[in-house]
Amino acid sequence: MTRRLRFLAPVALAALVLAACSNNGSPGASGAGGASYVAGGPNAALNTQFGNGGDCLFADPPGCYLHHQASFITSFFEDNFPDVAKAGETYDFFPMPAMEFSAVETAGDLFGMFKDTPQAASLMRYLVTAEAQAIWPGIGGALSANSQVGADVYPDETSARLAQVLLDAETVRFDASDKMPAEMEAAFRTAILNYVQNPGNLDSILSDLEGTRETAYANIGEANPPAASAAPEDDSNLGGEINILAVWADAEQDAFMQVIQPWVDRTGVKVNYESTRDINATLTTRIEGGNPPDVAGLPGPGAMAQFARSGDLFSLEDVLDTDQMAQDYNEGWIADGSVDGHLVGIFIKASAKGFIWYNPKAFEAKGYEVPEDFDGLNTLVDKIRSDGTPPWGIGLNSGAGSEGWPGTDWIEDFVLRQSGPDVYDKWWQGTQAWDSPEIKEAFQAFGKWAANAG
């Protein structure tokens, strides 16, 4: 008898596995009331890489008509559809319409100095100049935070208009998730994925986030970063070498190399460039191993603040001409690069977020028009859906350590537009409860479209 039991145990276990692996009623591609709001259903949104989220705009017939993404998505359109994607013809944008409040969300790639060397100081001084800042926008896929960079450097009219939106905006707020402590930001991204998968669990997801807020913001001390020494006034033929660590690879790495090429030609410094997608872990390991790069891309203002508080980042007050900086940069950008009044980060490039991308040709074929306001967008979305096509293309997947971030942009757009900049600031600063109605409202607005949770 016992022998038979022993034989049956593995069979029973196998049956259990089969039961667990069988489909437990996953939300299908189409909801109960007509077509899904999102192409392929919420599962497709979870499984699609962010760079492919807007691919359905270019399909024939279109798999979706709208895509919410930052300004840099244009380089993905061009890469994915080199023959089809043309700015102004097959893709164009309109800003996410205002709701109770009107605002623009921005983000950018920060650089910081981890070693006090003349080469590093000289490079930082070069990178903030209008000369350096104009190069990447000229290549495409980037905006500049430097106000001296005119709209004429942009390669096409669409990117020039994107830059203009940024320059014209009255209320500009930096990407909130980037400004949160790393633990909070990671929990926020995880919450996006869990919410899209199980929109019914919103309350418990928000109360988990509220629990993380209590620990993530604890023990935040005052930053007192050491000041880096100024680079020599004349840095031509400076020589030596510099180690740079950043996230950019492939096309983006080439673009960055073009940005620093004039500086390399002038100073003759040998550049050792290393690229990593998991910049947070790589930087932490190298700093703790006593082997930081000279300068490095920073994961975001939140991580920048942590490195400034631990004294690993150098303050740039002596390196940069602060008067010139104040002239060239909107004070918001300087504030976003500062921690407790110390300037530690500079923006290599900027992007504007909260844009809705569409295919003008496909719009024309169906007779859809760009909406004037949020009600108009709502009506358009419902019309596209009742015409039988999912209105939105969404891609929430991304590399390890950044999954779900496109969803955080959606939530930030809604918090900023529904509840205003004050709530938004309290939120990333950690004084706005996650389970408060303001944040819940934003999740619900996102979930209606991304998770068919209407």
Next chain:
Amino acid sequence: MDLGTLGMAIVVVVGVPAVTAGYALLAERVLMFLPSRRRPAYRPWLWLAPGFAFLIAYLIYPTISTFILSLQNASSTEFVGASNYTRLFGLDSFWTTILNTVLWIVFFAGIVVVIGLIIAVLADRVRYETVVKALVFLPLAVSFVAAGVIWNFMYDFNPARGTVNAALGVAGIEAQSWLTEWPRNTFMLIIVGIWMWVGFATVILSAGLKGISSELLEAARMDGANEFQVFFRIILPLLAPTISVVATTIVITALKTFDIVYVMTNGQYSTEVIGTLFYHARFTNHDAGTAAAVAIILLLTIIPVMLINIRRFQAQEAIR
């Protein structure tokens, strides 16, 4: 390679044996000062001393300092008692992590041993045994990261890329999101681990199988035992020590699981295991205290497995 690296290489290749030999000679010289009667009592300790020093420096000291870190706050500046542990124990996600790790141990180790044994026994009876073993062993030569990337494509939601969903599509079943629904996603990750490690179990078990004398099996068959009886009454008991070694190795591999989960889901959708939990605490959240607490919990769970293994070894030695 610049001169500095070359110099370092020479120092290591020549220097390490030189220092080792020098130490041995020095130890013998020191022993000369002792009366010859007492030399045997001291000699082993002198010879073992460098080994113990390394053991203390690289194993004991880090363990103790990890334990101390686990009682401190995120930046290791002050003691917080057991609060890192109590906070972990209070999190639902922590218990999901533990449950996933248990699923890994039970299913990953269990299935690898069973399939490995089946392949080893069956392959033993065919002429092309080496080919079979080589094929089964091949995935172990693939790095974890590459395996994760390959299987990400296998499981891809889009049937145009995802092999599994394409196959389902042919059978008329709609595409499944393999990696986002718990607990299915954990089993999908375990399948990747099984694919990689079955070869290891097969090779070791097959070697153990060769060690069983064929006369014994012959004798059993002469006495009228059928093949099932030969397998369950003779092969299995004689193979038990080998199976236990394989099982222990695989269980420890399961406890240390990191790469597959990190590459394929990064612990999202409740697929977190102890290894990725530790990584996220340390490198995403910059929380040295919680990370150390997770490491201590991992250590405490591995110790019983190690003890069982050591007991078995000792029992085997005693039989000999």
